[in-house]
Amino acid sequence: MNSIVTASVIETPQATAEAVVRLVDVHRHFGTTPALDGVALTVHKGEILGVIGRSGAGKSTLIRCLNGLERLDRGEIEIEGRSIVGLDEKELQPLRRRVGMIFQHFNLLASRTVEENVALPLKIAGVARTERLRRAHELLELVGLAGKAKAYPSSLSGGQKQRVGIARALAARPALLLSDEATSALDPETTRSILALLKDINRKLGLTIILITHEMEVVRSIADRVAVIDAGRIVEEGQVWSVFADPKAPITRSLLSGSRPQLPEHIAARLSPTSGEEAILSIDMAGLAAQGAVFADLSAALPQSFRLVHGGIDHIQNQPVARFFIAVPMRDPALKDKVLQFLKARSARVEVLGYDTDHV
Numbered sequence: 383m384n385s386i387v388t389a390s391v392i393e394t395p396q397a398t399a400e401a402v403v404r405l406v407d408v409h410r411h412f413g414t415t416p417a418l419d420g421v422a423l424t425v426h427k428g429e430i431l432g433v434i435g436r437s438g439a440g441k442s443t444l445i446r447c448l449n450g451l452e453r454l455d456r457g458e459i460e461i462e463g464r465s466i467v468g469l470d471e472k473e474l475q476p477l478r479r480r481v482g483m484i485f486q487h488f489n490l491l492a493s494r495t496v497e498e499n500v501a502l503p504l505k506i507a508g509v510a511r512t513e514r515l516r517r518a519h520e521l522l523e524l525v526g527l528a529g530k531a532k533a534y535p536s537s538l539s540g541g542q543k544q545r546v547g548i549a550r551a552l553a554a555r556p557a558l559l560l561s562d563e564a565t566s567a568l569d570p571e572t573t574r575s576i577l578a579l580l581k582d583i584n585r586k587l588g589l590t591i592i593l594i595t596h597e598m599e600v601v602r603s604i605a606d607r608v609a610v611i612d613a614g615r616i617v618e619e620g621q622v623w624s625v626f627a628d629p630k631a632p633i634t635r636s637l638l639s640g641s642r643p644q645l646p647e648h649i650a651a652r653l654s655p656t657s658g659e660e661a662i663l664s665i666d667m668a669g670l671a672a673q674g675a676v677f678a679d680l681s682a683a684l685p686q687s688f689r690l691v692h693g694g695i696d697h698i699q700n701q702p703v704a705r706f707f708i709a710v711p712m713r714d715p716a717l718k719d720k721v722l723q724f725l726k727a728r729s730a731r732v733e734v735l736g737y738d739t740d741h742v
């Protein structure tokens with residue numbers, strides 16, 4: 383298969399930054415179930431890594447390993463260059479202060495006010511009351527909840543509760559924020575506002591974030607890089623735009639199906655694998671090739687016209703990523719080969735999906 387994203391269009395600022403998290407050959411099995419099966423991952427300072435997978439893929443086990451809550455069968459995990467493998471509870475305490483965590487169900491204490499919830503990690507760390515309340519107010523300002531310091535969690539909306547969760551996770555100035563399905567319980571609009579807040583904090587504080595999710599839209603909106611996990615293995619990894627443009631693993635394609643144009647079902651249903659009036663082609667392009675002029679050029683280069691069936695151009699991490707479906711008439715079978723040749727020469731990935739037997 384030709385690759386449509388071989389030319390690196392954008393630089394990765396993280397490439398030279400220090401590693402905040404490093405996993406090497408991490409294994410954790412439960413009986414015969416490989417929850418993590420040789421996971422290797424590096425997350426650099428200031429980077430947002432999305433880890434995506436279906437239910438049971440190993441995401442929670444990964445989070446528990448990063449927190450030191452789960453022992454490894456084999457492998458190495460380093461946070462800020464220090465191994466966390468084999469540490470006892472006492473030795474893990476300073477590590478846990480370097481790792482903030484936000485949860486799907488917020489995990490706030492109902493009997494404590496917002497400011498007390500935010501200050502709690504500092505209380506546990508032995509920080510004096512005046513200092514921890516000062517820090518709590520600073521963080522509530524950062525997350526847009528300055529007026530809610532004395533409120534109780536029960537009086538807050540889901541989005542506000544998650545903002546408190548974020549403020550609490552930042553209280554001890556962690557190097558890493560782990561987000562475990564932090565927006566899964568929120569409506570789409572609130573999800574967008576929480577993701578925008580996380581991105582804002584990432585930029586302002588240079589905070590490294592690992593986002594665990596089962597939703598590609600979450601990854602797409604704020605992650606720099608994505609790692610796809612399936613049956614305990616990282617099956618695909620790369621910059622978000624390049625994985626969206628050219629997903630390789632079947633699981634990645636499946637997870638992306640709601641986020642990329644798909645051939646309309648009524649057309650897919652009537653495709654013949656061998657013959658028909660029109661060949662239906664899928665075309666994936668990224669970067670310069672995806673900017674639109676390619677179809678005008680293709681038209682000009684052909685003796686007969688083709689039909690645009692479906693598709694569009696998206697922009698991910700400021701990169702154009704295009705996916706189109708076209709119908710090429712089969713009266714002259716050489717036409718299809720010309721189209722394939724033309725598009726492949728422009729770094730597009732083209733597949734003949736089948737032949738439309740019933741186009742009117």
Ligand SMILES: Nc1ncnc2c1ncn2[C@@H]1O[C@H](COP(=O)(O)OP(=O)(O)OP(=O)(O)O)[C@@H](O)[C@H]1O
Binds near residue numbers: 412439441442443
């Ligand atoms: N404590 C445990 N005992 C036995 N099996 C476990 C345990 N924890 C996880 N597993 C198994 O390991 C695999 C990975 O589970 P994990 O919870 O990490 O997946 P996940 O991707 O977080 O799923 P979900 O999105 O549903 O939370 C699953 O098959 C699960 O049943």
